[in-house]
Amino acid sequence: MQRSPLITIGLLLLIGLQPVPVRAETLKTPLNLPKPLTTQDFRPFDEARAKIGQQLFYDKILSGNRNIACATCHHHELASGDGLSLGIGEGGRGLGPERKPGAGQSAATRRIQRNAPALFNLGAKEFTVLFHDGRLSLDENDHKGFNSPAIEFIPDGLQSLLAAQAVFPLVSEVEMAGHADENEVAGARNRRIDYAWRIIEERIRNISSYADEFTAAFPDIKHRTDIKIHHIANALDDFMNSEWRTPQSAFDRYLRGEKTALNQQQLAGMQLFYGKASCFQCHSGTLQTDHKFYSLGLPQFGPGRTRQFDFKARDMGRINESDRREDAYRFRTPSLRNVSATAPYGHNGAYKNLRKMIEHHLNPQKALRQWTPEQLILPLFTKVSSGDFLIQQDKQEQQRLLRSIDITPVALQSYEIDALEAFLETLTDPYSLQGRLGVPPRVGSGLVEQSKLQQAHVIEK
Ligand code: HEC
Ligand code: HEC
Structure with missing residues (x-):
């Protein structure tokens, strides 16, 4: 049968319009791939202490006004973060996207200055610097071993950086502390930072179940009065260290030799990440971070993290810690483990969309011009919202931000960005998202930060 020329042209066009399947290339030189994540990459931990830490992490007794726990901002159901660009701390109500500033005298007064990071793999030995600006680090020259904002008042006996x-x-x-006129912890803190820790350890000593559990788990605790703030911190460390490890990601399986763990598009993305797109230059090593500091010029908003004598609502990052001009607007390269689950992204959560965060890297100037607050997940906060975006009208400040940018633009096609995104998804370990121990069934004080599921359950009953 003779096919009409029109149909033939139509068919050819159709084939031409089919998306070309992205295939990984055969490479001449091998990629500089990292080693897979293993148990040896982590510090050891103690099971009994991890279980105490699990309770403490969800226990509001650790906060001045007994109204917030670590888990409020680092929750299992929110991939160990809070799902917000900038969260609401002490005084707020609710979890994740539903969190509100609260009402009346006890309401929150400010937004948290930075995005609450996810806590995956922080027990890995390679972490020697913490926080977005690295203001806490291991320090061989310090007699207690840390460079920290508490200087000489940092407690003795802290077993690791994560405990500190x-x-x-x-x-x-x-x-977590609240205001000085509201509770004894905040009041003490204003006199001297370590006085507040003494009050918190006293609260824990006075809860019988904690007293028993601490005495059983720590050989140097003979009596409840021996419980000190460093025991509380060390238990929290054993919990966080063991809770959120990600060795079962598809990428690790691939690196361990399971060649079918990644599909063609993911392999193409891996080749871009460790090749032409240069991501590996900063996101290097097993956890995709070099632990160093760079400026990407992320859009500014919110309260900022102002330095002394600086009245602009801006966050200049690393310079706060180092006092070196070149460190202005630099922030720590984050690990990319589980990144597809940990939106919003960046030190202030400027992008809720992973693709947009990648695109920002490729051309920060253009991304800054095109950015809109729709990229945020920012709870309504009437008291402060009028000031949230004022800094963007400050022309000089915007110029300074643009001049600070350290990253070199890379030109990529849209299908290549798709592939990069597909590769980043292979860094997710689904088991780790649930955590090892998970949300505790109960906490010592009874003041548990509930999970959304548990709340739904309570309402049903
Ligand atoms: C009100 C929200 C909030 C609460 C409550 C909270 N955090 Fe965080 N957490 C944050 C924010 C925001 C940061 C980032 C701060 C920065 O880098 O300047 C952070 C950083 C961290 C980090 C450092 C992560 C990294 O990669 O550098 C760890 C670990 C951590 N928090 C653990 C805890 C523990 C343990 C508790 C309870 C004792 C706790 N957090 C309570 C918001 C919170
Ligand atoms: C010059 C160093 C550098 C290069 C190159 C780089 N990044 Fe980043 N990346 C960073 C820094 C620094 C941040 C955090 C910036 C901030 O918070 O202000 C970041 C943040 C991210 C985040 C957000 C993670 C989170 O949890 O918030 C993603 C995703 C990301 N990078 C992916 C990539 C990809 C994909 C590439 C390659 C196209 C890449 N990066 C190249 C330094 C770099």
Whole structure:
């Protein structure tokens, strides 16, 4: 049968319009791929202490006004973050996208300055610097081993960097401590940072179940009065270290030799990540971070994290810690494990969309011009919202931000960005999202930060 020329042209056009399947190339030089994640990459932990830490992590008793727990901002159901660009701390109500500033005298007064990061793999030995600006780090020259905002008042006996980190949210006014006139913890903190920790350890000592569990788990605790803030922090460390590890990602399986763990598009994305797109230059190593600091020039909004004598609502990042001009607007390269589950992205959660976050890297100038607040997940906060975007009208400030950018633009086709996104999804370990121990069934004080599911259950009953 003779086919009409029109139909032939039509068919050819149709074939031409079919999306070309992205295939990984055969490479001449092998990619510089990292080693897969293994148990040896982590510090050891103690099971009994991890279980105490699991309760403490969800227990509001650790906060000044007994109204917020670590889990409020780092929840199992929100991939160990809070699902918000900038969260609401002490005084707020609700979880995740439903969180509100609260009402009356006890309501929250400010937004949290930065995005609450996910806590995956933080027990890995390679972490020697924490926080978006690296203001807490291991320091061989310090007699207690840490460079921290608490200087010489940092408690003795902290077993690791992650344990040292755990004592800071407790004394942060906006995160957990509250205001000085509201409770004894915040009042003590204003006199001297370590006085607040003494009050918190006293609260824990006075709860019988904690007293028994701590005595059983720590050989140096003979009596409840021996419980100190460093035991609380070390238990939180054993919990976080063991809870959120991601060795079962498809990428790790691929690196361990399971060649079918990644499909063609994901392989093409991997080749871009470790090749032409240059992502690996900063997102290097097993956890996709070099632990160093760069400026990507993310759009600014919110309260900022102002330095002394600086009245602009801006966050200049690493310079706060290092005092070096070149560090202005630099932030730590985050690990990309589970990244497809940890939106919003960046130190202030400027992008809720992973693709947009990747595109920002490829051309920050253009992305800054095109950015709109629709990219945020920012709870309504009437008291402060009029100031949220003022900084963007400050022309000089915007110029400074643009001049600070460290990243070199890379030109990629849309299908290549698709492939990069597909590769990033292979960094997700679905088991790790649930956590190892999960949400505790109960906490020592009874003041549990509930999970949304549990709340729904309570309402049903
Ligand atoms: C009100 C929300 C909030 C609460 C409550 C909170 N955090 Fe965070 N957490 C944050 C934010 C925001 C950051 C990032 C701060 C920064 O980098 O300047 C952070 C950072 C961290 C980090 C560092 C992660 C990294 O990659 O550097 C750890 C670990 C952590 N929190 C654990 C805890 C623990 C343990 C508790 C309870 C004792 C807690 N958090 C309570 C919001 C919160
Ligand atoms: C010059 C170093 C550098 C390069 C190159 C780089 N990144 Fe980043 N990346 C960063 C830094 C720094 C941040 C955090 C910036 C901030 O918070 O202000 C980041 C953040 C991210 C985030 C958000 C993660 C989170 O949890 O918030 C993603 C996703 C990401 N990068 C992917 C990529 C991809 C994909 C590439 C390659 C196209 C790439 N990066 C190249 C330094 C880099």
